[in-house]
Amino acid sequence: YIYEGFMESLTGEKVPSAEKVISQADVTEIAHQENYHNVSHSIATEDIEFGYCTEIMVKLGEGETVTDTFDYDTFRNHLNEIGDSLLVVADDEIVKVHVHTEYPGEVMNYGQKFGSLMKIKVDNMRMQHDAVLEKADAPAKKLEKIPYGVIAVAAGEGVHALFKSMGVSTIINGGQTMNPSTEDILKAIESTNAEKTIILPNNKNIFMAADQAAEVSDADVVVVASKTISQGLAAMLAFNESVDLETNKANMTAELENVVSGQITNAVRDTVIDGLAITKDDFMGIVDGKILTADKDRKAATIETLKKMITDDSEIVTIIFGEDSDEKESKEIAAVIEAEYDFLEVEVQEGNQPVYSYLLSVE
Template sequence: MVITLLDGLRFAKMVQAGAQHLSANAAMVDALNVFPVPDGDTGTNMNLSMTSGAKETEQSKQPHVGKTAEAFSKGLLMGARGNSGVILSQLFRGFSKAIAGKQEVTAFELAAAFEAGVQTAYKAVMKPVEGTILTVAKDAAKKAVSKAKSETNVIAVIEALVEEGQASLNRTPELLPVLKEVGVVDSGGQGLLLVYEGFLAELKGEALPAALAARQDMTDLVSAEHHKSVQSFMNTEDIEFGYCTEFMVKFEADKLSKNPFSEDTFREELSGFGDSLLVISDDEIAKVHIHAEHPGDVLTCGQKYGSLINIKVENMREQHTAITGGNPNAEKPADKARYGVVAVAMGAGVADLFKSIGASFVIEGGQTMNPSTEDIVKAIHDSHAEHVIVLPNNKNIIMAAEQAAEVSEASVTVIPTKTVPQGLAALIAFNPDGDEEANKKAMTTASAHVKTGQITHAVRDTSIDGIEIKKDDFMGLAEGKIVVTNDDKMTAVTALLDKLIDEETEIVTVIYGQDAAEAEVEQIVSYVEEKFPDTEAEVHNGQQPLYPFIFSIE
């Protein structure tokens, strides 16, 4: 079979197949996580990200490959979860820009688009690491371009992409020693290869090698929860802008010649019609979300630049009545604050802890479920503040938070906190009367001066940094690195504390989770007070899963 030109309809089918193949094997990708901790979520994050992108291509249903790729890119962007999901979105963001405006692409143009995606992804990562998804994407794209110089068949080029992707994936343990030590290939690279394999299977008309599992539509769930949270703080009579209005503007050349499009200008035009405004655009399309009282005026404004598609207008007053039962005593929204702080937390107690020291909005998420870019964007809007500070509190959420900051209309600062203790320390340093730069500096500095310890259990046998680990052993992590392991929980706890506490330590905060017993907490406090008499111990019930104990050392 020979395919010399690829159109949007066929590319959309490729995306669907790639998403399905990844979904069917997401658990396998999760299992490739280097650390044997119960948060191996690379497959989950990439799967949810691809699901979001695939949904957009399914809705586009058009032969224009540039527009289909752009829809895919936007879906990936808003659904991106974790570092792997964000990098995946950046790969196809560059890809889509490379073929923007094209009705069809040749084999060489397709290969060049993969290479353009690699360049975009590398730029998006502050410190690119070889032996990861980036390397697999780079090597595969390079081989595809080389093949396309002498081959016009799209199938042959994608075969080269997959072949070199597999070879590059097999080489990742040679580039990252930790992969070699554990005996696995890179999980993100494996996820990307699954997507590419899905592309190839669709082009060749072959069945995917794995049975597919039913997938939950996360995008609809996210939207439903967002609107529920917005309405729960309103009286029907107090909803100033009653219609949640979403649509996309497909730019038209004749209209742009009369009204040149500027995202900033368009955002300013729409801001007068309502609130909760979000505008995302590129050379071909603009996506709008706004709460407006007169949605017709909003749509008319958009029509100046092109035709309207994917229009959705919902009456929030009716939704509010349905959800709250028309409760006349519902709490009224506060006036727009100068600052809002969005924190990501796992565990009701941890969430309450952040709220008690000043967080205005807490997103549920963490090790096993990273919030998406869209989740964070909506939290930023729901904070209803002029300037919003985001505390990711997990290294896998930082990139999604930074991406959310880029697309949000609000002024946003991301403090790159990697742990709950870092986030709490940063929030304590927050000054609601200070300026943005001073707060950024103070919060970043405070987060760097706290040490984090965590206790969890191993999900498999492995060996890391010379430490032999058995499945179900208790592991002690210091600053994210496994430093102790033992089949007895409390032995692991005391060994970890011995490594974390020094003569300069003043306070040890114990945040205990769902799997911790009261007697164990009391034992820890006694141990700290007896062995380190100059150190004070504080205790909080975090109710977090998977990690019975989190320690903040200050």
């Protein structure tokens, strides 16, 4: 196809090409071939003539061992005599070499005649070949399905760790501005390899992809419609491996109503929303999808947002700080809330999440 493209560009005329029609059976056979197995067995390890894949990079004219002036053809012809699969790329300052040889030391010593060695890499291809053969001959292991799998969409290493600690099997890295596709979710369902699977989207923008994945998957899958990370974490409190899928979905969905979710993030432009004047780069407090506060000071915006989330029935406040905030400020915020609301238990967690300086929840 590449050469046909060259020819069409040069002549301006379309080049006729032969077409091969293959059946679905052909496609299936090709898809199930273990090609690496077939290729690896076509040669015995002892038949490999040059056993070391050797790469060097030489800084020309540098070093105490320089004795010769570099000439590309002379250099290449010499290496060609002690190996094969030779590739030599050079400019006025550097020469890069890739060669299969039985004597990697000779390649290095020869390179040092023209300059200093900047990089050296040697791989034993006989050992690599044996390893491939061993893998190819090993019987395929069929992984047993786990009884239950929970998939959560989340961003930030700390948030991932929180979900894992609560029993989530698989994390899809994503969320606001990084919405996974239906295909991404299907791959997660497959890799989870569970008899029953629950998906926590943790963002309403992911609902459609999650629902489509659950619908087309061959596995037994349900979606618990969590809109935020806080809701997803709350839902995991109701997860119970001993009950059936529909019961888990009902119990976890009911738990979503027991948490108020908040986020702190930056405004990207000046605007007015519901009478609230917001200036670009202000820190906005968002509660259950609605912007309620805005302040140039992040700490002040977070405290004010939490106050709007807390009621007399509240019991637990969780503050998850992101990649652009820190534990010190988080604990200062927690101290203010604890001093004003002595009936609350306040927890601070590291989330490392992007976009949101703080993820807040009140239960």
